[in-house]
Amino acid sequence: MTDKKPAVVLSDVTHVYVSDKGASLAVDRVCLTLAEGEFVSLVGPSGCGKTTLLSIIAGLIEPTAGHVQLFGQPVDGPSSKVGYMLQHDYLFPWRTILDNACIGLELQGKVTAEHKKNVSRMLGEMGLADVVSRYPHQLSGGMRQRAALVRTLATSPDIMLLDEPFSALDYQTKLQLEQLVLDTLRARRKSAILVTHDITEAIAMSDRVIVLDHSPGQVRREMSIYGPIREASPMKARELPGFHSLFNEIWNEFEEMEARRET
Numbered sequence: 001m002t003d004k005k006p007a008v009v010l011s012d013v014t015h016v017y018v019s020d021k022g023a024s025l026a027v028d029r030v031c032l033t034l035a036e037g038e039f040v041s042l043v044g045p046s047g048c049g050k051t052t053l054l055s056i057i058a059g060l061i062e063p064t065a066g067h068v069q070l071f072g073q074p075v076d077g078p079s080s081k082v083g084y085m086l087q088h089d090y091l092f093p094w095r096t097i098l099d100n101a102c103i104g105l106e107l108q109g110k111v112t113a114e115h116k117k118n119v120s121r122m123l124g125e126m127g128l129a130d131v132v133s134r135y136p137h138q139l140s141g142g143m144r145q146r147a148a149l150v151r152t153l154a155t156s157p158d159i160m161l162l163d164e165p166f167s168a169l170d171y172q173t174k175l176q177l178e179q180l181v182l183d184t185l186r187a188r189r190k191s192a193i194l195v196t197h198d199i200t201e202a203i204a205m206s207d208r209v210i211v212l213d214h215s216p217g218q219v220r221r222e223m224s225i226y227g228p229i230r231e232a233s234p235m236k237a238r239e240l241p242g243f244h245s246l247f248n249e250i251w252n253e254f255e256e257m258e259a260r261r262e263t
């Protein structure tokens, strides 16, 4: 028996955006549980509510109905338990890489010599030791995203929300970063939710893939990724037997959604 609480629980979460054009139902009664240390991906057509769900989990927007809990506690605003990594790195151009990586700690009033040493060590682990004193414009896109990852990890969040963090990168850099992020999160036993449009990325990185339907956003299908694929590196996973049939199953869900939209 274990009394460990799941990292995230969404119970019947619904969200309606209200604007001068009226009200629109973005997500509808979504239930989702993320276990501690689990990596889950959300995939689905554009506009199905993926980012809305991440914003709700991060406490940035309040759901219109339903409940969200992080480790058994209701979410009532942004929490230091949650780290958010986006497609754009949002590094400050006037700050060095080290100072950028320390910004979350600064905001939390936690910049001690020890914390700064820890951030420098993480930058080193990410292959950025030689560029800590450089400015963002002097780095490649992949290096900047690695710096953004360190900035997010520096405050030791328990849950990482990853909103298409690799989508602006070239294919080789994307594969390298997928590996780096997965190794880093596994070593630290972080729970993570990845939003991606890349079905192969979702399968290669996750313990579970959740396919969302659109209009309104609802959970359509959940697929557990079986052992060997889960345990392999994201690059090797793509070559394993069974990978393509998982891809096809998810692709078929997309085709069915598209066909329904056209009728």
Ligand SMILES: Nc1ncnc2c1ncn2[C@@H]1O[C@H](COP(=O)(O)OP(=O)(O)OP(=O)(O)O)[C@@H](O)[C@H]1O
Binding pocket: 017, 018, 019, 024, 026, 044, 045, 046, 047, 048, 049, 050, 051, 052, 053
């Ligand atoms: N601030 C907002 N005001 C009004 N409607 C919004 C707002 N943000 C999102 N929406 C709408 O809510 C729905 C879900 O948006 P969301 O960005 O969560 O979808 P998504 O699945 O992340 O999309 P994408 O894959 O294109 O990034 C869409 O119809 C979108 O137009």
